[in-house]
Amino acid sequence: MLQQQKSDKVCHISWNGLQCALPRSWEVIVSGPCHLLIEHDFHPVMELRWEQAGDNINTDIFEIIRRSFAKTTDTVITKVVLPKEFSPLTQQYTLIPVSWEPGNRLNGLLWQCSLCGTVIFCNIAAHPNISWAQLEPVLNSICCHSESDEAAFWSIQDFQLHIPRSFSFSDYTFAAGLSRLAFHGDDLDLQLCRLAPAAERLSGNSLSQLLSTLQGDLVNEEILTNTATLHERKNAPHTAHQLLTRLRRRNPFCWGRIWHNEKANRILAVTAESKRPIDLKTVHSISSRYEIV
């Protein structure tokens, strides 16, 4: 499994099962749960889409894509010859180079992982300063399966986390100054937030106030830790409140932790909600592996 490494030239990203290494100056924009847009200097370099196919390893993926294109657009997609810049990739993947432009110019690469069956489609954009030869190492670094069964590795923007495999990805937000990932599993709704820049956020609010903004106020709040850089709380709802919250189709048990990474000027927060009392060991373990890189 790829791990995020500090390097001047390359950064590793990992999003919803797909991992790759990119030049640090390139920007990754999340467009969907299985859709990444990669840019350099505000110009698109390439677009990655993937789908974990499960058992359909031997199906003709080109035919599926061709039919899908024909249904949704008037575009006719054809197979073309693989340019020599991408020939090193053929050692690792069975590539299908495709085109939908006149002149059979290469527009995309399509392949299916022989190990996990994930179908990956790379739409190559015409960037004024980036050649196909520069794309080849990036495509070569793509990995769609993990050797670790314990936890899924996520790394995007400047943060990374490990989430137990029993949790499934449910939602995300990338707003200005707020990044949020949501997961569900083990009867637990989990949200991981990153706020930036911390100095601005903390100029008018304390950590506990920011946590209340993210999670809402808790009834029967119990503060577990409260220092200058960390605030942790949970609630202990009485039976009547539990019943009332369940009738409102909400989770009665809540837990939250927020901490300030002064060096990186970031605030990280993890919140959890559940129908049952929250196992602090699980949430503490997730929080300890959620960090700025």
Added chain:
Amino acid sequence: MKLFKSQKQRPSIGRTEALACIPAISPAVSWQVVDTGDVHIEYPLAIKPLLRSIFNRFNTGNQEKLTRKLQLDNMGSIVWQNIDGEKSVKDLIRDFAAVSTVTNQEAELSVTTFLRELGKRGLIVLR
């Protein structure tokens, strides 16, 4: 109802063209930096001609221009002071990302939303 629907199709520009636009502060706007470092802007209030004629009819004595005041926060002030009529939106995003230590993507979201708000109020023009 079709009768009340706007028939005009606004010309749309792509992201690359939008980022290459150069914002400039409208000449009708006056602004100053206050002690806290924030920017205070005063700009003429845009009133529809019909409302203006009604206002003029009942307000013959007072001929002074109607203005509105706006105070920008710290982040907004940084972007506003960078608008010099030469830097493109892309440059403003880069500068903002460097100053506020956020990613380009976050800076783009912040700066473009802010510029859109300024444009709606007539405080800036895009070239």
